[in-house]
């Protein structure tokens with residue numbers, strides 16, 4: 001099973017993403033990871049992606065472990081499991097503070113580590129992108145997020161703008177309409193791109209996820 005390129009169950013209604021999907025997500029993040037970067041991994045699950053982000057920080061020029069990766073997941077036993085996984089890989093990641101694992105609702109982002117050069121969301125946004133993701137994205141940073149069956153990147157281009165801030169509903173209207181490249185948000189301009197259709201565990205309430213009810217991902221952008 002460990003060699004299959006498919007998602008595998010890790011408990012609590014979650015799956016570890018397929019290796020090719022991790023590769024795609026990490027590749028989309030790579031250009032933003034520099035020495036000293038802060039990375040937020042929302043829905044960190046197994047901790048695999050969190051650990052790879054930490055290795056990417058170490059490998060960044062001048063890196064030497066500067067910067068920090070925050071992994072957040074709302075299922076406490078999964079966070080414990082990810083802690084054990086990462087400790088098994090390299091205990092210094094946790095001991096040095098290069099990696100911090102948090103139990104919490106990732107839809108609020110994680111304010112103490114903001115702003116982030118990369119916010120990676122390993123779960124599917126089913127309605128609108130949570131506002132904290134945009135608020136906590138550093139100028140020049142990138143949000144990588146599956147939204148309604150579509151893998152999106154949203155870049156904070158750091159360009160000043162006087163345009164009024166859009167609501168997340170307006171942002172979503174833009175991100176959902178292929179070919180609409182920019183939206184404005186308080187003082188920065190965001191550039192959005194759609195990459196490919198994807199399936200993910202939903203970014204949802206803890207009760208909903210652990211209720212045992214199975215629920216297919218709604219894929220609205222294709223109209224079914």
Ligand code: SAH
Pocket residue numbers: 010012014015016017042043044045046047048049072073074075078104105106107122123201202203204205206209
């Ligand atoms: N990248 C992870 C993906 C795990 S699946 C991996 O490959 O292991 C998605 C994860 O998102 C699950 O662990 C689930 O518990 C978590 N999740 C879903 N909604 C969440 C929320 N509101 N806050 C935090 N984590 C959430």
